[in-house]
Amino acid sequence: MLLEVKNLNAGYGYLQILRDVSLQIDKGEYVGIVGPNGAGKSTTMKTIAGLISPMSGSVVFNGEDITGLSGSAVAKKGISFVSEEMNLFVNMTVQENLYMGAYTIKEKHLKNERLDFVFELFPRLAERKKQLAGTMSGGERKMLAIGRGMMSNPSLMLVDEPSFGLAPQLTTSVFASLEVLIKNGMTILVVEQNVTKTLAVTDRGYVLENGKVGLEGNSADLAEDSYVRKVFLGV
Amino acid sequence: MSKNIVADLTAWVRTAAGLSMTIAVIVAIAATIHTGPYLLVNTIVTGGMLALVATGLTLMLGVLNIPMFAHGEYFMIGSLTAYYIFTPISEFILEHPDSWLVTFGPFIAILGALIGGAIAGAISEKLVFGPLRRRSTDNWVMNSFLLTVGLSVLLVNLHQLIFGADFKGIVGYWQGMPISIAGAYISLDRALAFIISAVIVALFYLFMTYTRTGMAIRAVSQDITGAEIVGIDIEKIVLLTISLACALAAVSGGSLLFMIPSYPSVGLEPLYMAWFVVILSGLGNILGAVVGAFMVALLKVITVEYVGAGWDFVVPSALIMLILIFKPSGIFGSDVRGVLDK
Ligand SMILES: Nc1ncnc2c1ncn2[C@@H]1O[C@H](COP(=O)(O)OP(=O)(O)OP(=O)(O)O)[C@@H](O)[C@H]1O
Ligand SMILES: [Mg+2]
Numbered sequence: 058m059l060l061e062v063k064n065l066n067a068g069y070g071y072l073q074i075l076r077d078v079s080l081q082i083d084k085g086e087y088v089g090i091v092g093p094n095g096a097g098k099s100t101t102m103k104t105i106a107g108l109i110s111p112m113s114g115s116v117v118f119n120g121e122d123i124t125g126l127s128g129s130a131v132a133k134k135g136i137s138f139v140s141e142e143m144n145l146f147v148n149m150t151v152q153e154n155l156y157m158g159a160y161t162i163k164e165k166h167l168k169n170e171r172l173d174f175v176f177e178l179f180p181r182l183a184e185r186k187k188q189l190a191g192t193m194s195g196g197e198r199k200m201l202a203i204g205r206g207m208m209s210n211p212s213l214m215l216v217d218e219p220s221f222g223l224a225p226q227l228t229t230s231v232f233a234s235l236e237v238l239i240k241n242g243m244t245i246l247v248v249e250q251n252v253t254k255t256l257a258v259t260d261r262g263y264v265l266e267n268g269k270v271g272l273e274g275n276s277a278d279l280a281e282d283s284y285v286r287k288v289f290l291g292v
Numbered sequence: 293m294s295k296n297i298v299a300d301l302t303a304w305v306r307t308a309a310g311l312s313m314t315i316a317v318i319v320a321i322a323a324t325i326h327t328g329p330y331l332l333v334n335t336i337v338t339g340g341m342l343a344l345v346a347t348g349l350t351l352m353l354g355v356l357n358i359p360m361f362a363h364g365e366y367f368m369i370g371s372l373t374a375y376y377i378f379t380p381i382s383e384f385i386l387e388h389p390d391s392w393l394v395t396f397g398p399f400i401a402i403l404g405a406l407i408g409g410a411i412a413g414a415i416s417e418k419l420v421f422g423p424l425r426r427r428s429t430d431n432w433v434m435n436s437f438l439l440t441v442g443l444s445v446l447l448v449n450l451h452q453l454i455f456g457a458d459f460k461g462i463v464g465y466w467q468g469m470p471i472s473i474a475g476a477y478i479s480l481d482r483a484l485a486f487i488i489s490a491v492i493v494a495l496f497y498l499f500m501t502y503t504r505t506g507m508a509i510r511a512v513s514q515d516i517t518g519a520e521i522v523g524i525d526i527e528k529i530v531l532l533t534i535s536l537a538c539a540l541a542a543v544s545g546g547s548l549l550f551m552i553p554s555y556p557s558v559g560l561e562p563l564y565m566a567w568f569v570v571i572l573s574g575l576g577n578i579l580g581a582v583v584g585a586f587m588v589a590l591l592k593v594i595t596v597e598y599v600g601a602g603w604d605f606v607v608p609s610a611l612i613m614l615i616l617i618f619k620p621s622g623i624f625g626s627d628v629r630g631v632l633d634k
Contacts, residue, residue: 108517132523144518146511157511160504161523209523 058117059084059244060105060136060213065114067104073112074100076268082213082246087239089255089276090248091289092265098248099141101265102215105246106138107131118213133161137211141218141248143202147191151182151201154190158208168208175204178234196227203234214238216247220254232258252289256280308623309580312615316587323594329476331593337482337551339589340489344544345562346569346581347496348537353570354578355513355533358421358436362444363541363566364559366409368451370542371554373408374401375460378549382462398465402488402546409542413535416443421534422527444559451556461553481550488547493582496540500578509533564605565592572612574622583624 060082068074074097082088090098103109105116107128115124123131132138137158146154155175159168176183179200185193190201199219206214219235220228232254235245249255256262256276264272264285272279279285304310324332345367352360378401385394393400420443424435466480500506511519512529520526544562545554552558565588573584588608595607615623 106521108520127526128517128520129523129525132521138521140517140521142517144515144521146514146518148514149507149510153507157507157519157522160508160511205522 058082059086059119060246061115061117062101062105063115063117065101065104065111065116067100067109067111067114069100069109074268075104075111077114078265078268078270080263080270080273082244084212084244085239085242086244086261087235087259088246089259089262090246090265091252091255091262092271093289094250096265097268098265099217100268102138102217102246102248103140105131106136106215108138132209135209135212137206137209137214139202139206139214139216139219141221143198145190145198145201145205148189150187150189151193152186154201154205155182155186155208158205159210161209167210171208171210175207178207178237179204195222196224199223199227199231200234203231207238211243213244213246216245218248218250220249220251228254252285253280256285308619309583312587312623313583316590319594320590323597327597329473331597333476333478333482335586335590335593337486338593339586340486340493341544341548342562342565342569342589343493343582343585344489344540345566346573346585347493347578348540349566349570350573350578350581351509351533351537351540355509356421356436356530357433358440359433360440360537361437361563362416362440362447363537364561364563365444365447366412366538366541366559367545367562368447368554368556368559369412369538370405370409370545371549371552371558372451372455372460372545373542374405374546374549375462375554377401377404378462378465394467398484401465401549402543405546405549406539406543409545410535410539412542413538414531416538417531417534421530425530448556448559457556459553459555462549464550485547485551489544492540492543496536497579497582505529505532565589565608568608568612572615572622574624577622577624580622580624 058081060080062078062080065075065078066073078097078101080088090101092098100109104111107123107126107130110125115122117123118134118136121134123134126134128138146157149157152172155172156168159171162168162171176186181197182200182204185197190198193201199222203216203219206216216235219231223231228251235247236258239245247255247259256279259276261274262276262279263270264279272282272285305314320332320335345363348366349360349363352358352363378398381393381397381401385391385397420439421436424439425432464479464481466484468480470477470479471483472478500510508519508524508529509532511522511524512526512533516526519529541562545552545558568588569581569584572588573580591608591611592604595604599607
């Protein structure tokens, strides 16, 4: 088991959002979380990433208890979070943003290896490496955020809404790049609005509603599930 | 090719930054021709000092979102530290005029000021800013502002209680002959004060641009969550930034001790001037702060020269208000939105 989240309760201040959320991810798995707006999908990711400290419950990564560690400490353990807001460094160039993604790597040649890998995956970023991140288009920023998340050579990537605000064509290419990462042995937990798409590409899925895990199982089975079809797919 | 350069140049002059810098250079040249080169010398020395204080202020504002109103007190701490280090040194020099301390003693005092400022900044973070940040970041800008005002009052009064309210000054750092440049005589102290601030500002710029830690500081200033996600230890960077900012103000106070003696509220004037610079050049813009520092210094020197000594706060602040009405983001305000603008 690469990541095991057990009975997680978390929220903002006194406001509790997550109620006993549990999930497990094996190495090399491609797992999705789907659910309506405000269900707590992003909150789950932020809690795993260490940006929110949970009220109770535990997060175990690679056999090590990382509950309540700071975001930077979690990043150093090998978890990379690509947030919904992207949180890019707007006054830095594309290349500088990518190098910052490899902040936890000290050796210059290893950083450059990662950079080549990201540029190969997203040729668009290579073309625009001297451009300021703040002047990039929405789709390019998303690619940059994902690229930056890959720079630290993480063992687990948490990707929040990779297709948010993207045109269908770009959505396809972003999902294709995640697919390439999975083929390279990466483990990914992805959160998406696009339920059909998510359940089509992932191995397993969790349905989150009102801060609780409602359903879980193989993505193919979930896609056939009558409740999921009624609530999320409108059929 | 040359046509392009001319076109680029005219385009640049038409921007707010270009226009104000061009006007500043013209005014400086005109005033120098009219009254003499000492005016330029004063501008450069004051500007160098101001650049140090203002970059520190910019750091506090841009990286930590703290509107720092206690920054002058770190200038004061620097001058006080330099005074207490240099006084015994200068007594020693009187008895041993051939000692190596004649040349290097002042550097020790100024270095002491730098270290003293860094330590004072670190202590302030540990005792004041850190506890507030961990308690709550709601209303952060207002709360931290009030905190710095309190800190300022506290430090001024501590100085008065412990060291007294009198002027603690020195006759001079270096006793050599004044240097003559283009008919203007510059005392060694002034020349070295400027060189020290120029070297420190340059080193600081290189540090911020090219080193891993400098990039981390910039990353925190642009997106603190993004910085945390990529594994930057925020607490460490905050501590470093505060002590760096305070050290910059303190080294300025230390290197100007020959001109400005230390007393409890000595930091008030550099603080106001540095705020003029920061507002003028756009909040959180480090390079802009350096250029802005020389512009504000010029404005002050010229006001003193042509309008009168009592006006040196009135004219610059009036002009800054005017500029802000027409360009609210400051003359070097960048086109790219940062975290502060959200
Ligand atoms: N910083 C915050 N402070 C207070 N409440 C918040 C904060 N962020 C989110 N919430 C609340 O927490 C709940 C869950 O939000 P979350 O962002 O996790 O939802 P989500 O499932 O990611 O939704 P979406 O699909 O819209 O992204 C929402 O009701 C939201 O209003
Ligand atoms: Mg969300």
